[in-house]
Amino acid sequence: MxxxxxxxxxxxxxxxxxxxxxxxxxxxxxxxxxxxxxxxxxxxxxxxxxxxxxxxxxxxxxxxxxxxxxxxxxxxxxxxxxxxxxxxLLPPDALGRARVRALAQSIACDLHPLNNLRVLAYLKHTLGVDDEAKNAWYAHWVALGLSALEQSLATSSATGRYCHGDTPGLADCCLVPQVYNARRFNCPLDGYPTIARIVAACDELPAFEAAAPERQPDAA
Amino acid sequence: MxxxxxxxxxxxxxxxxxxxxxxxxxxxxxxxxxxxxxxxxxxxxxxxxxxxxxxxxxxxxxxxxxxxxxxxxxxxxxxxxxxxxxxxLLPPDALGRARVRALAQSIACDLHPLNNLRVLAYLKHTLGVDDEAKNAWYAHWVALGLSALEQSLATSSATGRYCHGDTPGLADCCLVPQVYNARRFNCPLDGYPTIARIVAACDELPAFEAAAPERQPDAA
Structure with missing residues (x-):
């Protein structure tokens, strides 16, 4: 295709x-x-x-x-x-799939939508929130989302080199862009060693490298 | 089980x-x-x-x-x-499943998380937003989400008695609670005739009736 x-x-x-x-x-x-x-x-x-x-x-x-x-x-x-x-991109067993989907959705449903462009624009232009408060909003949801994710990843024996075992999958597809954005907004990530380790492992793979924002044809 | x-x-x-x-x-x-x-x-x-x-x-x-x-x-x-x-709860064909998941996620990722309890609490207690502005925030994301969903449902031949064909499924599981909440917050729903028709059809089914908030053991 x-x-x-x-x-x-x-x-x-x-x-x-x-x-x-x-x-x-x-x-x-x-x-x-x-x-x-x-x-x-x-x-x-x-x-x-x-x-x-x-x-x-x-x-x-x-x-x-x-x-x-x-x-x-x-x-x-x-x-x-x-x-x-x-x-x-999903494991073969139903419980594993449920785990990977839940990790992915904890980012895609509960973290990312709060911090995307249209929400930040509403905060600024409609609610008149200043840049400091807007950045605090951003950092708040990143910290809340990533600390829960860190705990889920760090305490589960199902976590491997990647979010689930030693094969990159759906959860990693969500984690890497979220961490990329958090870094872009200068959110401290020191408290998430498991997340940092997994992202570093992903960054070594050609598929993740090729997908990075700065590698896209429309990159500024 | x-x-x-x-x-x-x-x-x-x-x-x-x-x-x-x-x-x-x-x-x-x-x-x-x-x-x-x-x-x-x-x-x-x-x-x-x-x-x-x-x-x-x-x-x-x-x-x-x-x-x-x-x-x-x-x-x-x-x-x-x-x-x-x-x-x-999902159709048998891959394109149908993709459609149903996308309808469900348009609510579960892009609408509901912006209006849930913890977000409204942050607006009020951390950003000091007054009730009027908080309600306007709520209504804004409902209108944005439901108008896009109405267009998707009204213009697709895959829409039937329910969101996808004549069998209730994953998208309906997301739509009915979202509309319930929108009504509770007095959001006008006149502009969404397809959504209203589907929700009315769902409301006739025992599974939807039994799941309603007021029927739960912890209902206030």
């Missing part, structure tokens, strides 16, 4: 899908959607016809799959897992 | 799992975790040992499954789907 990935280089959610595509050994074509230029290209009528949520990523499959458009990063990755070969 | 569901009657995420358990025809025992009493029982050391995220729901499986604790509502429902019989 050469699917089209509607992506923004700094979007955490698009970054997750780029990692998953890479781990599966798949090719894709990037369609940049600049979230800041011109008031945000994601709000254009053209992009809203692709994804009514006006969020990235969206993955448009090729004609062989009816050119269907998939949205929501975790749903896209589950689709790739079900339909493509390559490295498995 | 008689699993234990750590639940709060008004929690949207716990409500989703209650619906799924009911649709599968499973029994469960409710362990109430009061999110407001005593500063929030979810923050107790005992509950944090069960779920380091200090969020509900958590589902503790019985001894036959090693008394494992599952967290994150969508991961729990996927586990039930994989391991239990009863009504399927």
């Amino acid at each position: 050469t699917a089209k990935l509607y992506s923004y280089f700094r979007s955490s959610a698009a970054y997750r899908v780029r990692i998953a595509l890479g781990l599966k050994g798949l090719d894709w074509q990037t369609v940049p959607v600049h979230l800041l230029q011109g008031g945000g290209q994601q709000h254009s009528a053209g992009y809203r016809a692709t994804n009514p949520q006006a969020l990235v990523p969206a993955l448009q499959l090729d004609e062989g799959e009816g050119a269907a458009v998939l949205t929501q990063s975790l749903a896209i990755i589950e689709y790739l897992e079900e339909t493509r070969g390559g490295a498995p | 008689t699993a234990k569901l750590y639940s709060y009657f008004r929690s949207s995420a716990a409500y989703r799992v209650r619906i799924a358990l009911g649709l599968k025809g499973l029994d469960w025992q409710t362990v109430p975790v009061h999110l407001l009493q005593g500063g929030g029982q979810q923050h107790s050391a005992g509950y944090r040992a069960t779920n380091p995220q200090a969020l509900v729901p958590a589902l503790q499986l019985d001894e036959g499954e090693g008394a494992a604790v599952l967290t994150q509502s969508l991961a729990i429902i996927e586990y039930l789907e994989e391991t239990r019989g009863g009504a399927p």
Whole structure:
């Protein structure tokens, strides 16, 4: 397949899908959607016809799959897992899958959505929050999310070189972009040694390296 | 199985799992975790040992499954789907599953987390936002989320009596609690006729009725 990935280089959610595509050994074509230029290209009528949520990523499959458009990063990755070969991104046992999905969702549902662009913009422009309070908001949800995640990872024998065993998977696809963003916002990460160790292990893999924001065609 | 569901009657995420358990025809025992009493029982050391995220729901499986604790509502429902019989909560085809998961995640990732208790508390107590602005925040994310969802549902031939075809599933498990909460906060829902029609259809089903907040043992 050469699917089209509607992506923004700094979007955490698009970054997750780029990692998953890479781990599966798949090719894709990037369609940049600049979230800041011109008031945000994601709000254009053209992009809203692709994804009514006006969020990235969206993955448009090729004609062989009816050119269907998939949205929501975790749903896209589950689709790739079900339909493509390559490295498995979920473990073979149901309890393991439940663990990996829960780790992924603790980031994708409870951490990232609180700190994404549209929320920070609302805080600033609608609530009139100053930069200091906005940064404190960001750091608060990062600390809350990552400390719980650190505890889950550090106390489970299921954690290996990666979030689950010694194979990178769905949870790692979510963790690495979240930590990338936390670093970009200067959030202290000293308290999360297990997370730091796993991210360092991921960073050695070509799929993670190729998916990094600065490696994207639309990188500033 | 008689699993234990750590639940709060008004929690949207716990409500989703209650619906799924009911649709599968499973029994469960409710362990109430009061999110407001005593500063929030979810923050107790005992509950944090069960779920380091200090969020509900958590589902503790019985001894036959090693008394494992599952967290994150969508991961729990996927586990039930994989391991239990009863009504399927995901469609049989991969594209259909991707659609249903994306609809569910548009609520579980992009709408609900912005409006849950801990976020509203941060707005009020840390940012000093007044009730009017807090309610406007709530209504803003509801309107943004539901209008995109309405468009996705109204324009797709895959939508049936329920979110996907004529069988209730994962997306409906997320939609009904979200609409319940929006009504509780007096958000206008006139603009979402497809959503309203689907919720009305769900409300006729015993599993949805039994899962409603006011029917729970811990209802105020």
